[in-house]
Amino acid sequence: MHVVVLGAGLLGVTSAYFLRQLGHEVTVIDRQATPAAETSYANGGQISVSHAEPWANPSAPLKVLKWLAKEDAPLLFRLRADARQWAWVFRFLRECTPGRTRHNIEQIVRLGTYSRETLQQLRREIGLEYDQRTQGILHFYTNPKEFDAAEAPAAQMRELGCDRRVISADEAVRIEPALAHIRPQLAGATFTAEDESGDANRFVHELSQRCEADGVTFLMSHTVTALREVGGRIDHVEVTDPNGRYQRLRGEAYVLAMGSLSPLYVKPLGIDLPIYPAKGYSVTMPVKDATKAHQVSLTDDEYKLVFSRLGDRLRIAGTAELNGYDRDLNRVRCEAIVRRVEELFPGAGDTDRAQFWTGLRPATPSNLPIVGRSRLPNLFLNTGHGTLGWTHACGSGKSVARIASGLKPEVDFAFAT
Known part of the structure; x- marks a missing residue:
């Protein structure tokens, strides 16, 4: 047909x-x-089955309230006189229960694992090249409470077949030596060896x-x-x-x-x-010093940022802003991403040649x-x-x-x- x-x-x-x-x-x-x-066009680049904990989880409502007044918050609700936005927010809050969170993680892991396998099979069959890397994804934590809170979702993911291992800060640095600069701040990490990254565009x-x-x-x-x-x-x-x-x-x-x-x-x-646009941001910059740049794809859970190495480029993406269909670049949010990159990997990327992008992610409450x-x-x-x-x-x-x-x-x- x-x-x-x-x-x-x-x-x-x-x-x-x-x-x-x-x-x-x-x-x-x-x-x-x-x-x-x-x-x-310029998303974070991760094939991240391990990124299965939804925004809507039991800790989300308190975090969202704390972030309301912060222009550079990882998740920013810019409340509007928009009935669709308010309906989405109420549905989001209903998804924040422990039971709904467990159910949603299960669904996300199942589809993610199948999708990753389908991508790998497709790549083998037709030989696609897209700056892919198969070195896994490392989630690192600089907040001990955030690291402790990651253990239960990681355990559930392992039960579902996504081998997201909880590891020490020292092991995280062994996997990705570029993290050595912040070793004193690292509380711990999780690592999923089967996850990947690549240029979606x-x-x-x-x-x-x-x-x-x-x-x-x-x-x-x-x-x-x-x-x-x-x-x-x-x-x-x-x-x-x-x-x-x-x-x-x-x-x-x-x-x-x-x-x-x-x-x-x-x-x-x-x-x-039940879809509402969540404006996400990304920064792409050339590698300036390869000895300081990361090789493994990373997730900074506290700041809700992901880091991918796309050939000789660094792609950093994340944050979400619920502000209708507005596509304007918010310089405060762009600069916050660059600032975090420099805190973590000083000198790794050429920040003077950074390119900023924003896109509207189609977000569901669950x-x-x-x-x-x-x-x-x-x-x-x-x-x-x-x-x-x-x-x-x-x-x-x-x-x-x-x-x-x-x-x-x-x-x-x-x-x-």
Whole structure:
């Protein structure tokens, strides 16, 4: 059948690839001129199954209150007269119970492990290169209370098959010698050897080229304006082409992979997606002194930052700001990231040549993505991945392709129905 995929980011392109592998005719539509030009452009670079503890956990409400007045807080709620934001916040608070947190960790680990395996298999089969590193991910802690609090989630992850080991500060420095500078401040760490990192933007470009070679059509610089329902099914998609001309595009099935914009497109169809944009930041800078720069991908849990080595570049990303669809760069938050990099790895990166970026992550209150069938039988969803779009992309793309094909997904996950 002919499947129209809305969105050419990580989730859209992986969906298109696996749909084509199952024999479907596939058309991908995106408003940007090139794939992965928005939220997938400059993310943190981690394939982090171990990053499975959701924002919504028992300690979150107190932290959020403490951070409300801090412009450089890791998670900043910039409260607005926005009913969607307030509804999201109330749902977020409901997810902060111990029981919901355990359930959500379980789902995130299952999908993450499957997705990482799917990525590894894909890499072996078609030989993709995207500055990948398979040296694991090290979570380090400079706050003893944060380190103590990490032990229970790490134990649950190990029970679920994600081998996130709790290690000493000395062992952390042995794994990543660049941490020696802050050894006196380290309380401890966790290490997941199976986790990876890589350039998500480069991955999408490589995979989209493979898709095109396999017959997938990409309609870039085409802006989706509406999804139209007739008789309980999506009948067509309305778009404007690069010259502003109106078009109707039809398929037999549709996959919605438009990130934080997704709920806006399906609300007129009576579908309520609990997704709100969480503005994330990243800094990319050239390596200045390789002897001081990290090799292993890192997570600074206290500051909610991730560090990846992408060839001769350092990518540092994190923080989240709930401020509607605002995309403006907040210099205070950018400078806070650079300041933390210099505290941890002074002289490692060329801060004078730092490039700043911001993107809107499609966040759900639970941190669980929305993958599966909508209430309309020919509309499928692959959205709401928040900070874990790169981690969950291949598993979500393969799963939604199987669901759209009438096949059972290969992973036990709470798929949308």
